[in-house]
Amino acid sequence: MDTQPGPRIGKIVSSNSHIDYVCQVYGPREYDPLPAPDDYAFGSFVAIQADDGRAPAGRLVGVIYNTLLVNPDYGNLGPRLSPRQDLTVFSPDYLSETATLVGVMALGWIDAAGQVSQGAPALAATINAPVRRLSDKEVCDFHRGADGRLRLHYLPLLMAQSDPLIAPLLLTIVDRLRDLFPDQRQRLAVMRNNLAWKQVVRPAG
Amino acid sequence: MTTHLIGTVKGPGETPSEFTVIAPDPERVVKHGEFVYYNARVDGRERRILGRISARRAVKLYPDAFMADPGVPPAEIGALLGYDAGADELFELTVTVLGYYSEMLGDFINPRVLPAGGSPIYIADNGLLAEVLSKRKQGEVGSAAIGSLLSREAGAVPVALDVRGFTSTHLAIIASTGSGKSYLAGVLLEEMMRPYNRAAVLIVDPHGEYDTLQEMQNRPEFAEGDYKPRVRIFKPDAIRVRIDTLTLADLRYLLPNLSEKMHYQLTRAYNYANRSFRKGYTLEQLLLSVRETAEGNKGGEEGDAFEDDPTTGALIWRMKSALGNSRIFNDFENLELSELFAPGQCTVIQLSEVDRREQQVIAATLLRRVYQARVDTEKKKAAKGDPNHVPFPVFCLLEEAHNYAPANADAVSSDVLKTILSEGRKFGVSIGLISQRPGKLDADVLSQCMTQCIMRITNPIDQNRIAESVESVGRDLLKELPSLSKGQVIVSGASVNTPVLLRVRSRITTHGGESIDAPAQWRAWFDDDRAAADARDAALPLSRDLNEDEDGDVLFA
Numbered sequence: 033m034d035t036q037p038g039p040r041i042g043k044i045v046s047s048n049s050h051i052d053y054v055c056q057v058y059g060p061r062e063y064d065p066l067p068a069p070d071d072y073a074f075g076s077f078v079a080i081q082a083d084d085g086r087a088p089a090g091r092l093v094g095v096i097y098n099t100l101l102v103n104p105d106y107g108n109l110g111p112r113l114s115p116r117q118d119l120t121v122f123s124p125d126y127l128s129e130t131a132t133l134v135g136v137m138a139l140g141w142i143d144a145a146g147q148v149s150q151g152a153p154a155l156a157a158t159i160n161a162p163v164r165r166l167s168d169k170e171v172c173d174f175h176r177g178a179d180g181r182l183r184l185h186y187l188p189l190l191m192a193q194s195d196p197l198i199a200p201l202l203l204t205i206v207d208r209l210r211d212l213f214p215d216q217r218q219r220l221a222v223m224r225n226n227l228a229w230k231q232v233v234r235p236a237g
Numbered sequence: 238m239t240t241h242l243i244g245t246v247k248g249p250g251e252t253p254s255e256f257t258v259i260a261p262d263p264e265r266v267v268k269h270g271e272f273v274y275y276n277a278r279v280d281g282r283e284r285r286i287l288g289r290i291s292a293r294r295a296v297k298l299y300p301d302a303f304m305a306d307p308g309v310p311p312a313e314i315g316a317l318l319g320y321d322a323g324a325d326e327l328f329e330l331t332v333t334v335l336g337y338y339s340e341m342l343g344d345f346i347n348p349r350v351l352p353a354g355g356s357p358i359y360i361a362d363n364g365l366l367a368e369v370l371s372k373r374k375q376g377e378v379g380s381a382a383i384g385s386l387l388s389r390e391a392g393a394v395p396v397a398l399d400v401r402g403f404t405s406t407h408l409a410i411i412a413s414t415g416s417g418k419s420y421l422a423g424v425l426l427e428e429m430m431r432p433y434n435r436a437a438v439l440i441v442d443p444h445g446e447y448d449t450l451q452e453m454q455n456r457p458e459f460a461e462g463d464y465k466p467r468v469r470i471f472k473p474d475a476i477r478v479r480i481d482t483l484t485l486a487d488l489r490y491l492l493p494n495l496s497e498k499m500h501y502q503l504t505r506a507y508n509y510a511n512r513s514f515r516k517g518y519t520l521e522q523l524l525l526s527v528r529e530t531a532e533g534n535k536g537g538e539e540g541d542a543f544e545d546d547p548t549t550g551a552l553i554w555r556m557k558s559a560l561g562n563s564r565i566f567n568d569f570e571n572l573e574l575s576e577l578f579a580p581g582q583c584t585v586i587q588l589s590e591v592d593r594r595e596q597q598v599i600a601a602t603l604l605r606r607v608y609q610a611r612v613d614t615e616k617k618k619a620a621k622g623d624p625n626h627v628p629f630p631v632f633c634l635l636e637e638a639h640n641y642a643p644a645n646a647d648a649v650s651s652d653v654l655k656t657i658l659s660e661g662r663k664f665g666v667s668i669g670l671i672s673q674r675p676g677k678l679d680a681d682v683l684s685q686c687m688t689q690c691i692m693r694i695t696n697p698i699d700q701n702r703i704a705e706s707v708e709s710v711g712r713d714l715l716k717e718l719p720s721l722s723k724g725q726v727i728v729s730g731a732s733v734n735t736p737v738l739l740r741v742r743s744r745i746t747t748h749g750g751e752s753i754d755a756p757a758q759w760r761a762w763f764d765d766d767r768a769a770a771d772a773r774d775a776a777l778p779l780s781r782d783l784n785e786d787e788d789g790d791v792l793f794a
Contacts, residue, residue, distance in 0.1 A: 203319075225322040229297065232320045237300015 033172070033212070038165030041067040042134070044080060044157045051152055051189070053080065053094065055163045057132040072096055072134050075204035077166040077174070080136065080157040090143040092153050093166065093174050097201050098135030105130070136163065137193070139186040140174065148174055150185035172212050182209070182216045199231040243267050246275065246356040250331050256351045258330040258358050259296070269293055270714070270738050271388045272361040273332060275352040284337040286348055287361060287369065289735070291713035292331035332358070333711065335735050338369040345734055363393045370737055372399035381428035383421065384739035387725055396739055400434055402732030403688035404632050405662045408669040411703060412692030417724045418671055419446050420748050421690060421741050422634060426450060426583060429632065432461030435581040439633045441600050443640070445589040449749035453583070458745050467582040471572065473591050478602050479571035480560060481517040487598050490649035492555045498548045505530040519568035520560050524553055565595055572603070573624060574610050578631050593640065600641050601650035607631055608657050611664040630665030638670035639677040651679060658685035675702045683707070688730035693721040710736050
């Protein structure tokens with residue numbers, strides 16, 4: 033289990049709702065080191081650093097539920113004056129218009145004191161707030177209540193979303209937690225079976 | 238089977254004493270009718286509240302389309318799609334609460350509080366069930382261990398009927414033919430004759446199925462110290478009913494097609510005979526009474542002249558025909574109660590080849606006499622030495638009981654049966670009815686039997702009659718009736734703590750009521766060279782030289 037804070041992957045650029053944010057993954061020359069595709073994979077838990085003027089600040093915890101590739105050049109079939117490799121020299125702005133956007137669903141909040149609360153967070157993220165991946169330890173801490181028991185209080189919030197990717201997201205989350213909480217496997221198996229029955233078997237019939 | 242968790246309470250059921258449980262049951266242990274329990278605090282004590290599963294419904298079923306190919310299990314399709322959970326099925330069980338067993342009251346007490354949703358439900362272990370289902374322990378005085386709980390392995394949970402229960406409030410064994418009712422009756426009789434019960438039993442046996450009970454006399458299982466049971470069998474030709482024990486109703490029943498006038502004259506003659514011959518009368522004396530009380534008789538001479546009166550003549554002719562020609566009705570001989578009843582004695586009255594009406598009269602007479610004797614003995618009217626002195630309770634088992642108390646028909650035995658069924662408890666006379674046609678049995682009679690052993694019944698009329706008359710068996714158990722196998726019985730009522738589904742134990746003595754194996758017998762006809770044997774049997778004796786004396790007399794062959 034890794035305990036080091038995870039790498040930064042990008043910044044918040046937009047939002048669709050109080051809990052649904054769009055994060056732009058850092059491109060070349062924006063941040064060093066560049067995030068690897070694994071860092072912003074589907075179902076990864078991330079922290080959105082809040083900027084509430086206090087130090088240390090709290091952070092939103094979210095999960096990556098969607099990925100979008102932005103490429104303004106797509107569909108532009110006209111002639112290009114410079115070869116693509118020359119663009120890095122002559123027109124770097126043009127290259128930066130391509131981006132990878134990931135959708136982040138906020139699942140809870142860790143305040144400055146480290147207190148975890150799951151569910152819709154009270155505060156919203158801000159534009160350009162940095163987003164980083166959570167380490168396994170942080171994921172465990174986020175899912176462990178004050179009594180030390182596993183809790184998934186944000187699940188109803190997720191299930192209420194109409195996005196078709198929510199169903200596989202739930203299964204991915206449960207599978208991830210099954211690895212992180214080996215002592216909770218029995219409970220998580222009940223949960224997973226139930227989700228799989230509703231989302232795999234029933235729709236297939 | 239060890240105690241283990243089988244499910245979780247979902248919530249209340251349809252009735253106040255039902256709740257529903259969700260159980261995966263991968264080992265298929267939670268059968269219909271199985272006993273389960275939950276823990277609850279009642280009056281400050283932790284109690285196990287027992288309940289019975291009365292319905293079972295699957296709640297998680299694969300879509301029908303997954304079963305399009307019988308060669309491909311639906312679980313495989315599920316696994317194909319990413320659903321590979323091991324436990325596929327989930328059941329919703331309806332549990333009917335019986336309550337906790339109170340040793341003080343010897344019964345189940347319903348706490349009237351259903352378990353909270355989410356409470357764990359356990360399957361009851363064999364030890365607990367053996368303790369709480371039977372009123373008596375196996376082998377105890379007053380116990381009749383007739384079998385073991387069907388939902389568990391054979392013999393794992395023995396269930397003993399309380400003999401005191403059915404010998405005070407009567408017993409009914411109801412089953413269609415071939416489902417093992419005589420076998421069950423045999424087991425029950427064996428238990429009653431065991432050293433710990435030593436009952437006084439009379440069996441009215443119209444088919445001669447119970448003579449194998451004689452084996453009890455020589456089996457070590459039935460002997461203890463000086464005791465061994467006695468089995469007396471009265472073949473039809475040994476059965477005697479003394480004419481003066483017949484009541485007016487019996488006479489009317491035996492004499493066919495009596496006119497109003499004959500009825501009237503019979504009544505007069507009967508009363509006259511009872512007044513004139515206080516110490517009993519013979520058929521001749523009864524006939525004399527008929528003549529004496531004839532309308533035309535002015536106290537003149539006796540003689541055939543009175544038979545000129547057509548009523549008298551016809552009545553006398555009928556009486557002679559019904560009673561005079563019978564080998565059963567007799568002037569002097571009677572089956573004495575002291576011969577028929579004794580503790581530790583099982584008496585079988587075989588009525589095979591006896592006319593139906595005569596069977597009814599014999600049964601009615603016997604029942605009436607023993608009932609009267611018990612009443613007299615209990616009320617101190619009959620002292621020791623009196624033929625009516627029967628100083629112990631008796632149990633009478635009637636096979637083909639629908640013949641003795643038919644529904645929608647009149648039988649001379651109905652009244653006495655009803656009397657005993659309603660009043661017999663006070664005087665220690667109890668009845669066991671065995672019938673394959675409960676639909677033909679009088680509903681009042683059936684409903685008076687407080688212990689019921691019900692075996693497979695497929696006829697809907699019979700099922701309805703049981704549902705009407707037997708209130709102690711729940712609807713859920715009655716639904717089992719058509720699907721019961723041979724030797725499986727639902728026992729309910731006064732002799733068990735709760736209705737139970739049992740597997741009847743094996744008999745110690747051989748069973749006498751086996752059906753004839755016709756194909757085997759036909760085949761055997763050819764096996765042992767029957768033709769040669771027949772030819773030998775039919776052959777004429779060999780002619781021999783005879784030694785004769787001079788006169789032609791044979792000296793020796």
